[in-house]
Every structure is written in structure tokens, then in C-alpha cells.
Amino acid sequence: MKENGVDNPAFEPPSPEEQRAAPGLSRPSPGEEPRREELCGWGRCAPRGLQLCNNAKGYLLFYSLLSVFQGIIVNGLINVSISTIEKRYELNSSLTGLISASYDIAFCVLCLFISFYGEKGHKPRWLAVGSFLIGLGSLVFSLPHFTSGVYKYGEKLDDTCPATNGQFYNASCTPGSQSSLSNYLYVFILGQLILGAGGTPLYTLGTAFIDDSVPKHKASAYIGIGYSMSLLGPAVGYVLGGQLLKIYVDFNHHVRTDITPEDPRWVGAWWVAFVVCGFCTWLLVAPFSYFPRHLPGTQKIKAEKISEAHHDGKEHKDTSDFPRTLWSLLINPVLMCLVTAAAVEALVATGFATFLPKFIENQFGFSSSYSATLGGVVLIPGAALGQIISGTLVSKLKLDCKNIIKFIVTTCSIALALNSVFLFAKCGNEPFAGVSETYNGTGTLSNLTAPCNENCRCLRSVYLPVCGTDEVQYFSPCYAGCSSVSNQKSGKVYSNCSCIVNPKSTFDNITNGAITGKCASKCTVLPAFLFFFFLTVVFTFMAVTPTTVAILRCVPDTHRSFAMGVHMLFLRILGTIPGPILFGVAIDNSCTLWSVDKCGKTGACWIYNNHLMAYTLMGISATCKVIAIAFTITAFVLYKPPPVQTSASQKTIETETSVQL
Template identity: 90%
Template structure:
């Protein structure tokens, strides 16, 4: 068997078992060799059953690494993203605060990643992942605690809100000065859960990835890393689908409470908490398998000996660093001085800003742009984001492996995929929807009243409650905040639901509901926009090409630094990924979405809560502008990295070629 033209049998050193089998003095066991062999057994201490050795290889490790990545993805990138809009309504939070919840995971990651990646490089990496499994399960359980601590959800007993509102219906309209809902205080519990999840995710994507690169040949590393990363995206897929389906179940189904609302009602809150509890216990099951893996897999030393460094500028001045804890500052400084590493890190971080922002708010974007329910929007978001991201990483990992690209060509590959993604970003220009007519928000009440004012002459005497949001669609195909604001004085129960009639604000009917020409039915008006298929198709392609840069970026980062610093380089990469990308990403997107709000919920004291209606055009253009700007910056830094990268001196390859030639002559 030959590799790179060299007979491996001529170079491969005999194993400890082969050396002990040679007759003569060499048969005496070498204590050091026996100790090294014991360190490569799967088990705990001297307990190493033969059955466990079946998983004691790179494929076995990849299996459990992928399972942990799946559950971490279900919780962090799936369930939390799906539940964001539901948590906003349930705990009276706005998008900026829920963006802070999403960013809390990355804050913990930033604080810990450098230290864990530096100290973990010298430690037992699989057991670090066992600890990570425990923390991820604990964080998921903590995140679900607000449901058990906040009591039963109360959406209000008054459902009809017809005109006029009687005095007895003002029971919930009283404002107590200085009163404040305690629900928003659960924000801190959500943040605590995310901080624990961030601490658990740190070893997974620093030490876990470096352990894969240590344990497989260089040309196979991109495939293994690509599979691991793509499996981590299976988690969000499951999270989006599972979480979306659970949102169709009432939040307090276990309390046996009576509900008079359906999932189509804007006040509906689904059972967002169930999957968090289940996933916490499932993740704890992975603690034991990771604890059994050895410090290094069998054959790792031979694989490391065969690898040729591709470190930028050969990494000469850094080779002796990082052997002692006291060298932590100098090792960090050497990483920061590596221009290729830093350009790749910044480029990846800026891309992550966009990816995290869309992962958090894409369901909300679809819900408001195309008029679907939270559950259906979450499912559509998962169908686009997760398969696209997984497909992109698998394709790129396979291409890099099959083409055997060196570090410089990998960087060129990254620049090409990012450029294509930038061109596809124009999907927001043509695949967007305007707002359906909304009385008092996007248009006046038949020429009366003013914009941004729900009160008009036709409903002035109704004394409607602004705190009760019950949208109805009139026969004039205009949406109203509630039956009261539409001036409806009668209600009847039909098979299709409640039908309101005698609506004084509806004067130009275009249709009829059960022979009521000036009536209205519950729910928002159906969107007439037909751009959803085009949006989903082009956004899917954008996601594919965006994530085609993820695995090659990881490979390039691991190659452009000295071998002993690969874990630490991943720590630096993840630090900047969070600081520049995933922390500000949800916050920036949340602020941008809030700025496009045209109708806020208001309590009886006039305090704003969640947003009910957005300006769809402004939202689409704002998100497109953020995405395009970030991609241009990412491409610029990738090109700079390509220009600055200096491959190792040719003498390394030349000496290898001389050895190959000499061996060919001998053979």
C-alpha cells in the first residue's frame, strides 16, 4: 500500500505488539509502551471491556460527537428560535430583549472558549465533552423553568369586545400607577439557562472539532468535520419541526384548564417548554459514553507523524509556545499576530452575524410577510434553513476532500461561495410582500380618522380596549384591531367560527359573510401575496452557498496555525465568531425588526409590550441591507487572507520527494 508514492510499510514503525513478538531481548515488555497502549483503550481506568473497543475509533467518536451536536442543535438553534415569538407574548418581552436571550449563549461562549481551548488541549478532550453533555442538559432544564414558576397563562376572559363596551367589561382596564408585570422578570431565568448552554457548547466546537482533526488523516479531516457540522444542523431541523408542532398544543395542557382560543388567535401560546425538558434528559445519557473514550484514539500518533504542516509562514516563531500554562498570553498574542488566521476569523464572524440573525427571526419574518401562523412559519423556516445549511456543509467538505485542496485553494473556494451567496441575497428585492390594509395603521377608516390612531368617528363611542387584541377581517377586506374597533355590535356563532355584524366602520363591503354585508370574521385577512415559493427557493440557495464556506473555513483555520495550537486557534475562532457575529447578530436583527413595527401592544397604563403589526417593506429592505453589507465585508477579508497566506517552504516538500525517490531506487 502506497501513499504519496512512498511504501508505507517501509516507513511505518512496528507496533508495540510487533516489537514484543520479536524473539530475543526485545520480548521483554516495555512499561512505557504498555502504558501508552493502555491510554488508548476505551473504558474507565483498568475497566476496559472488549465490547467498548468496537467504538474506539474515529467513526465511533464521530457517532457520539454527532449525537451531542444534534441535541445541542435541537435546543439552542431549534427550540429556542422557534419559541422566541411565543416567549415574547407569554412573558411580555419585545424583540430586543428576546435577542438578548439568544445572545446570552454566545456571551458565555466568549468568556470561556479561550481558557477551555487552551487548557483542554493538554487535558482529556472526550471527558471535557462528557462535562459539556451534562451542562447542555442542565441549561435546557433551566430554560424551561419559567413555565413551572409563572403559573397558568391568562389571556383575558373577554373575547367578543363588541361595541359598545359596557361598564362591567372595564374590570381589566384599571391602571394602578407604578404597577409592573412580574412576567418580564423571567427574562433573567432564560438568560441563566442560555449561559449554562453556552458553557456546555464551548468544548463541543473547540476541543471536539480539534480531536477529530487529530485522529484522522489530513485529506479525510474535511469529510469528518463536514459530517459532524452537518449533523449538528440536523438538531435545528428536529427542533424546528418538533417545536413547531408543540406550539399547536396549548401551553397549560397539563393543568386541565379550559381554553376558548385556537392556534390562529394572536393570543395563543403553545407548549414551548415540553421539548426542553425531554432534551435535557436525553443529553444526560451521553455523559457516560464520552467518559469512556481514551485521551487519544488508537493510531493517532502515527497519523500525526505523517502530517505535513501548512502553517502560515511555517509558524517558526511559535513552535515552542503553548507548552506551559504561563505561556497563555504569548500563545494568544501569536494567534492574534497571524494575519491569515485573523482575516479568516473575522470573515467567518461577519457571516455568522447574518446566519444567527436569520436563524432567530426567519420564522417571524415569514409569519409577518406572508401572513401565516407561528407554528407554520417555524416549520417553513426549518425546511429552508436546516437542510440548506446541512447540504452546503456536506458538499463543501466532500469537494475539499476529493479535490485535496491545499490551504490557499481552500481560501479561494471560500471567497467564491461567499460571492455567489451575495448575488443570491437579492431575493429580498423581489420576493417580498406589502401589508394587507389595516384600519388605523396602514390606512384610515374610509377617509376618516388618522393613521397610527385606532380611534375614528365610527368607533369613538364604543370605548374600545386597546389592551385586547382580537383582529378581525371585514367584508371590505380590511383588517381591524378588534370587533369593537370595527364598530361591530352583534356576534353569532357559526360552524366556521364567530361572525360579527352591524359593523359601523365597514361601509364599502366587497364580500359577504353569511349574508352580513357589513360584517367581519375573526382572524387576520388572508394575504394575497404569491411570492412565498420564490422566496423559499432563492433563500434556500442562499443558505446552501453561505454554509458551503463553513467547513472550508474551519479546515483553513486548522491548517494555517502550528499543529500544537489547533485547539487554541479554534478557541480564538469561536471567540471572535461570538463577539462579532452571533452575539450582536440577534440583537441587531431584533432592533431592526422593532424599528419596522407600526403597532405595539399597549397595556392599561400605556406601556408598550410586544409588536402586533410590522411594515413588511421596511423589514425586508432593512434585513437585506444588513445581510448584503456583512457579506461584502466577509468577502473582502477572505480575499485579504488569500493574498497574505504564505505556504510552508518548498524544502519540506522537496525533502519528502528526495526520500520517495531514494526509496523507489531501493525497491
Template identity: 65%
Template sequence: MKGRGGVENAAFEPTTPDLGGRRGANHAGAGADAEAPAVEAAEEGPCGWGSCTPKALQLCNTPEGYLAAYSLLAIFQGIVVNGLVNISISTIERRYELNSSLTGLVSASYDIAFCVLSLFVSFFGERGHKPRWLAFSAFVLGLGSLVFSLPHFSSGKYHYGAKLEDTCQISGTSTANFTCSANTKSSLSNYLYVFILGQLLLGVGGTPLYTLGTAFIDDSVPKHKSCLYIGIGYAMSLLGPAIGYVLGGQLLTVYIDIKIPESTQMDQDDPRWLGAWWIGFLACFFAIWCLIIPFSCFPKYLPGTAKIQAEKISETHNDGSEALVETKNIGKSFRDFPLALLVLLKNPVLMSLIIASTSESLVATGFATFLPKFIENQFGKTSSFSATLGGVVLVPAAALGQVISGILISKYKMDCRTIIKFMIATCSVAFLLSTVFLIAKCGNEPFAGVSETYNGTGTLRNLTAPCNVNCRCLRSRYYPVCGRDEVQYFSPCFAGCTSYLQNNMKKTYYNCSCIGKLQRENISEDFLYEAVPGKCPTRCKYLPLFLVFFFFTVVFTFMAVTPTTVAILRCVPDKQRSFALGVQSVILRLLGTIPGPILFGVAIDNSCILWDIDECRTRGACLVYDNERMAYLLMSISAACKIITIIFVIIAVFLYKPPHPSPTVSQKDSEMVSAV
């Protein structure tokens, strides 16, 4: 075949005619003329915009240059979607009066949009200009980040509430009279729909990134390097959540409206404190839009792509699908969509791998959303520290797993069957390590009226007891204090405290009728205080053990992610690789990442033992969880999903049939073609 200038290009010369041969092979006996190669040399253009192709830009017109741009977009996408959104969940719940089930719906909205568009984007984008699709991706991702931050600017200043007299007010003393009024009911929960819209836009923007963007990497590099490049790209995408967790955790230490009103004295230990969750989204909006420029200058194919494609050896599952796709030239028009989809759905190896990855994604997305909340409640840490700790441990472990698997597969040049066997090993180790939830679980610290009575008086799950019945305490004002008896109380009022002293914004409470004697005998009765603000320090020492086990659980879990993608790309016909990733994305999100946060949110809410209830008796966010029940529920979900993953990966190994090198089309191929 000759190029436009009449120069013969060896990359387009026909190679072996067998189905098990090279990707560009013709299929003798299939009843069709030789098809032109998928990649034309003329489409391997320079880097630039039209006739403007500066020489400096040509240095970036390589797989490494594209990988750098892809990684940057993946990093910022990860910062927003898997970092800032997850770390802001607790703050958004409190600021806009949402429960965990609703915020789980917010998290799932990203996947809903991804799911709806994935098939169409991957089908039409397979033969289109993939880098320009990623420029569109950057535009919509930036817009979604902007929309997600808008509720802060339209909801007005944060009304943290007047600093009520939180001590016990004996009968006859004047106090605020709080009554339920429909007119005073907040409409902040309506901002739920704005958050959902922002997540939907983020989902639209993320669709081309992980379907067409990944396939473009596989197009542009030799087969044995593909796993390494994809692994690096995926690892960089996981660097985003790490940055998002750390950045978001630090932003939560900044007051939500930047400047704390002078009329109040409030610090991060105050339960009314909310951090500036919105700043990160606004910054990412500007950064992501800057990436539109580099993606808009890449050509349709990088230089050398045609030669690389011609040299690749097919590992398509031998079910006749490759002969069908080549013979019918499936994918050129929308009329081919149903047939192209049917070909993939009938590929048993592909479907087994998709179900396995779907099961893993359900757990991964659930933990990514609620891991900070788990650490906060299980080990008694602050929300900002829990978020930072979760990001520092979780995300580097995931990135390490991606890189390790990419290096191993590239170094040993594993074929498709060996890659799937490798996945069985990593998933099995991850399953064994996930038992950390049974080992490192923590019980609840003593909480008067919740987990124990008031020194033998009152009843469980009832905050009112004889020692505070005359205090007229507000159930809607949660201000925990830790008594000298090492028991936590809902508020100074429920602890029966009638007086306090304040020094450097720190209060100490005295004359508390509900607080018992000291539990530690070596402390003098002449104690300096009876209660201090905040939760009691946890006596659970399992946090280091949990973090170590969980780190390696994540490493081995994510060691299967890149191999799964590579195995999917190899077991389907060459012209259906992007579409296969699109099909995976749809099923993965329908059955995995969409129900994942919702399922975890319901499980966590199901372990709640103390809800926030306002003056109208309306239930809000959960205040206290049953730690052991939470651990058992999350362990059950995780174990069940990992068992499903292992089963279907084993099925994929047994069902996979590599193509047979043969100069003629096999009988099975001919039957499939003639049947269509």
C-alpha cells in the same frame, strides 16, 4: 522511540527535519533538542472505564464511533440552542411580556458564555483528555436545558384573561372598568434572568463541543478526510435545529398548560393562545444527559492517532510561528497563554479568516433567531407554520451546504490556498442570491387606523375614528378581525360591530359601523357576515419565490463554513489548533453572534408601526410591522456583512504563504524565535 513494552513504534521515528515537512518534524538549527511527538502510543487506550473495557465497546473506539457520539451531542445541542430557543421566542415574548430587543439579549447570552470560556477551555483542553471535556459539555448542556424550562413551572398557570365582550358597547351599557394600578403590574418580565441563566449554561456546555471536539476529529483522521468528517459533524449539528423547528412548531399547537380550561372556548386562532414551548427543553434535558456515558469511555487518543499525526504535512502559514511554538514548547503551562495568544493574533491569514467568518455569523445568527417572525409578518402565516416552514427550508439547506463542501474538498484534496479560493466563490454566489429580499418583499395588508383610514374618516396611526368613538374600546385587547371589505381591524369593537353569532367555537360579527362596502363587485351585497376573527388572508404570492432563493442562499453561505474551519486548522501550528478555534469562537461571538440577534431585533423593532400598549400605557410587544421597511433593513445588514466577508477572504488568499520545504530553518523563522 520505544513504548512502555519496549516495542519500537515507527510512528515516533523522526521524519524530515524541515518546517515544511511532516507535523512531527524536528527543527534542526532551532537551538533545541528533538521534541517528543505530541501523541504517545500509550495514550491510545481502549474504550471503557478504567479496567472495565468490554470488547463490544471497542467497536466504537474508532473515528466513526466518536463521530457518531459527537454528532448526537451536536444534534441535541442544535435542537435546544438553535431550534427550540428560536422557535419559542415569540411565545416567550408574549407569555413573559418581553420585547424583541430583550429576547435578542436572551439569544445572545449563549454566545456571551461561549466567548468568556472559549479561550481558556481551548488552551487547557488542547493537551488534555478531549472526550472527557465533551462529557462535561453534555452535563452542562442538559442542565442548561432544564433551567430554561423552569419559568413555566414557577410562573403558575397561564392567565389568558377573561373573554371580554369584544363588541362595541354603546354608552350606557355596563362594561368592565380597566384602570392602571401599580399593584396589578405583572412581574413576569423578571423571568428574563432565568432565561439568560439557562442560555449561559448552554453556552458553557457548547464551548468544548466546537473547539476541542472538532480538533479531536482532525487529530484522529488523515488530512484529506478531515474536511469530510468535520463537514458531516457540522451537518449533523444543523440537523438539530431542523428537528427543533419542526418539533417546536408542533408543540406550539399544544396548549401551554396542556389542558385547555373547560370554562373557556379557545383555539389556535385566538390571539390569547400560547403553545407548550417548554416540553422540548425538558425532553432534551434527559436525552443529553444520556450522552455523558459514551463520552466518558473514550480514551485520550483513538488507536492509530500517532501514526496519522506523523504522516500529516504541515501547511502552516510561513511566518515563523511553527518554529517558535516547537522551540519554546508553547502551551504546556498557563504562563505560555499570553505568548500563545500573541502568536495567533499576529497570524494575518488566521485573523482574516476569523473576521470573514464573524461577519457571516452575524447574519446567520440573526436570521436563525428571527426568520420565523419574518415569514409570519411578511407573508401572513401563523407563528407555528412559519417556524416549521423556516426550519424545513433553512436547516436542510445549511446541512446540504456543509456536506457538499466537505465532499468537494476531500475529493479534490484541496490545499489551504485552494480552500480559501473556494470560499470566495461560494460567498460571492450567496451575496448575489441574497437580493431576494428586494424581489420578494410584500406590502402590508390594509389595516384600519394603521395603514389606512376608516373609509376616509379618522387619521392614520389612530385606531379611534368617528364610527367607533362611542364604543369605549380597549386598546390593550388585541383581537384582529377581517372585515368583508378585506380590511383588518384591531378588534370587533374597533370595527364597530355590535352583535355576533357563534357556531362551533367560530364567531361571526354583524352590524359593524366601521366596515365599508365589499371591494369585490362580483359578490352579492347579501353577505353572510361582516367580519370574522383573525387576520385577513395575504394577497402576497412571493412566498415560494422567497423560499427557493433563500434556500440556495443558505446552501452557498454554509458551503464556506467547513472550509473556513479546515483552513484555520491548517494555517496555524499543529499544537495551537484547538486554541485557534477558541480564538475564532471569541471574536466570532464578540463581533458576530452576540450582536447579531440584538441588531436584528432592533432593526425589526424599528420597523414596528403598532405596539401592544396596556392600561398603564406601557409598551409591550409589537403587533404590526412595516413589511417593506423590515425587508430593506434586513437586506442592508445582510449585504453589508457579505461584502465584508468577501473582502477579508480575498485578503487571506493574498497573504497566505505556504511553508517552504527546506532542510534548515528559514531566516524569518530564526528571527521570530530569537525575538521572543
């Protein structure tokens, strides 16, 4: 049908059966059966039982399941296992960083093409391909375990005074030498590239399909639920991966071992969850393949929607040309402002997701595992709650594009105010011999060696912190001058420590001694920090779902999937890729004591300046939020809604009524 001589793409002429069932109307009645091409199944095979899921809620169920498994693998298991993989396959942190970045590299390369060409294709079947690739990538990532043989570890010697000449793994210093195990780096990168290719349709075509299939006022609630499920995945991945790391890596070979998970040489069963999740993800291939190109009622929903695309006074024509379509989106100022704001916010979110456990560990003196648990308790529920709340509010209030952008500015401003939590929730450093204070007035500051331990030949390459009875922390029992060790119920207790001369307490009746582990922090602001940081996370993520909805609204209907591709591309280039790098550099700048390996090469940081770390992270976060707010306000000012219009279905009814009259 044509209106004013122009084809109306949102209107499909009714079939003769539809005209007989509802004369005078151009759309199916609410109780009408879906057409054959809208049935769930393969070709003519469309069992009635499958039609129970042939709706937006059924699609959301499988979309959420795929989001969960993708999150478990990519953002959960890999993050948990990366340090274990370093140890098992003798990789350094720069190489494992390349493994982590490979996912985003594949995503950036493919997202524009998949979102552009997938818009014209069968979106659910694109997700079926994505499910297959995610499962395949997970299995490829686990492949090194099955081809690298049984893990072998060397002898570990206690670091007491005088130190023995032994090292971990009985390894000698041979700079430049590299084990053949490090060649598995390329297998891990291949697995990540496949995972990146599989994840691309999920957050581009999958999100656009939801927006196409539900009424405009419900889209934000559906997208919010789907996004919140994507955050459930990392939580499950951290818990599942953490528990499996307590099982020995080669348990399937029935290998006997005399080391425990507390031993630095321990390698856990990192590979098990990758295999299980890979096969589970493959179970989603069939359901996505069965969904039709469009859910029943989609044509009616599209016909009733009124476009809110940014109107700059120019007439935009639909084109199938990739460069022209991309250019039309890049010159859309509202879209690019929203995309940039979202990318800057993502930079902060991914930075804290990576380093919040490290911040808690150093500020409040907890173990790395407990700090990771606290970080997960704050980040995952806060992010999920923020997205669900914002999606529900936008849906219930039926906000248009202009008011959605105003909503984003409000939530970001509140998050900026809450960012001041770093000003009062920081803690100073506990006394550390040779770092923050001298050895009882002997030696020099920032020097671990003092007269009390200079004859111990201590190893700087092994960090085994102990807390002395003088309530001062030492780098290792050797640097505390301890010459004896005994195993007690509370753990190892060191005695005869020459550097501990003013004891304030005792350990098992030992005065000049030390106990394994860091000294307990005297900082008491942790509960306040976790509470206010939780609120900061909630309000930060309250902007995520509305931003996605606004991006889908401010572009023409036929460009929505491609707009999501542009959004995800910038999100990674400006956000998730540089975010951890920027935060890592900032945290490294607050380091006061670096590790030195057996070859004299500087490695990881052992001790940080807590005040400097807190101020640095607050400065980065506040700056990024101010930039995000500025771009969002610019989008609000520049946005111009299209001229007042009626929906396609209303136009059709009005036209047919005038013809009948």
C-alpha cells in the same frame, strides 16, 4: 528521537514489540493492535465490545448526537418557548432577551480557557463534562415549572363595539408593579449559563479532536457531517416544542381548562422537552468518558500530515504560556481575516434565523406558525446541505489551505449575487384601515380612530385583526365598528360593522361584516422567493465547513483547539450576539403601527412597511457579505504556505534507511 538536534513531537519511539513486528520502521503496521492507552474504556477495564466504536466514525456518531441534543435545547426549544415563558412568568421582551444572551455570555467567558487548557488534556472527557452540563442546564431551565404552582388565567371578553371595560387577565394598570413570578428570570439565566459552559467544549475541543484523528483530506467531510447534525437539532426542537405547546402547561396536575391553544391566554407544556432532552444528554456522558485520549492510529496520522500553518518568515516556538499563545494567534493575519469573515457571515445567518419567519409573515400575510414552518423548511435543510456539499467537495478534491480560501471566496460571491432575491420577491402592504388608508375617506391616516368607531371605546392594547367584506383589514372588530358576533364553522363572524360601507363580498350572507384573521395576501412571488433564498442559504453555508478547516490549517498543530476557541469567541462577539439585535433594530425602523398597552406604554409592532423592510434586510445582508468577501480575499493574498517539507513519517523512514546503508 531528534532530527538535527531538535525534538520531533510528532514522532514517538517504537516499543520493543513494535520493532520486532516491523523491523526498520518507526510506526505500527496497519494490522497491529492498539496500545493499552488507545483502548476504549476506563483504566484496565476495556471490554472488547467497546472497541467497535473506538475509531473516528464511532467518535463522530456520539459527537453528532451531542450536537443534535445541544441544538434541540439551545437553538430549538428555547427559541420556541421564549414567548410562552414571557406570558407564564410575566417577563418583558428585554428580560427574555437577556435570557437568550446568557448562553453566549457564558460561551465567550469560557471558550478561550477551555480551548487552551483542554488542548493539553483528555478531549473526549472534556466532552463528557460538557454533556453532563448540557443535561444539567436543560433540567435547571425547566425547574420553574415545578416550583411556581399552577398557572392561573383571567377572563377574556370579546372586543366588539362598544368595548367593555375588561382587559385580558382582569389586570389593572399599576405601573411599576411586578409579580414574584418574574424572579424566575434568574433561574432561566442560570440554566442558560450552564448550557453555555456545556456547549463550549463541543465546538472547540470536539472539532479539533476530529481534525486530529482523521487524515487531512477526510477532515472536512467529517467536520461537515458533524456541523450539519448540529443543524438537525434546531429543526427537531422547533417541531417537538411546537407540538408540545398544543398541550396545556399543567396537564400533569390534571387541571381542567376551558381555553384552547388559539386563546391568547393559553400556555403550552413548554417544560416537557427540556426534561426529556436533559436526561437523554446525560446518556452521552459514559460513551465520551470511555474514549481514549487519542484514537488508535492518531500518532501515525499526525506523523504523515504536513503542516500548512501560515509562514511569515519567523520561527514560532510552542509555548504553554496562555498570553503568549493568544497573542501569537491574534497577530496571525490569515487567521484573524478568516475569523472576522466568518463572524460577519454569522451575523447575517443568525439575523435571518431569528427574523425570517417575521419577514415571511408580514410580506406574504401568513400566520406566525406557518411562517415559522416555511422559514425552518428553507433554513435548516439549506444550511445542512451547504455544509455537507462543501465538506465533501473539499475532501474529494483534496484542497490545500490556499485553494480552500479560494473556494470560500467563490461560494460567498455566489451567495452575494443571489442576495438580490429581495429586490423582486418583496410585496406591498394590503389595505389596512387607519394605517395605509383612511376609513372610506373619513378620519386621518395613521389614526385608528374615525367617526365610525369613535364611540366604541376600543382597546388599543389588544390586536385582533379582522378582514372586512370590503377586503380591508381592521385592527380589531371594535375598530371596524362591529357590534355583533356569531360562531360559524369557519370561525367567528362579526356583523353590523359601521366602518364597512362598500362590501365586495359576503361572509355567511353577511354583507357589512368581517371575519377573524388578516386579509389574504395577493402577493404571488412566495415560491420564487423561497427557491432563491434556499439557494442563498446553501451557498452561504457552503463557506462554513471550509472556513473551519482553513482556520485549523493556518495555525500550528498544537494551537488548533485554541484557534477554534478564538474563532468561536469572535463568532459570538461580532456575529451571533449583535446579529439579532441589528436585524431587530432594522425591522423596527420599518414599523408603521406600534401597540400600546393599557398603561399607554408602547410595546411590539403590529404593522410594518413591507418595501422598507425588504430593502433594509437586503442592504444589511449585502453589506456584510461584501465585508466577508473582502476579508477572505485579504486572507488569500496574505497566506504564505510553509517551505516545502516532508511529513514526519517520511523523515523517519529516510533517516533509518540512510543509517542502514
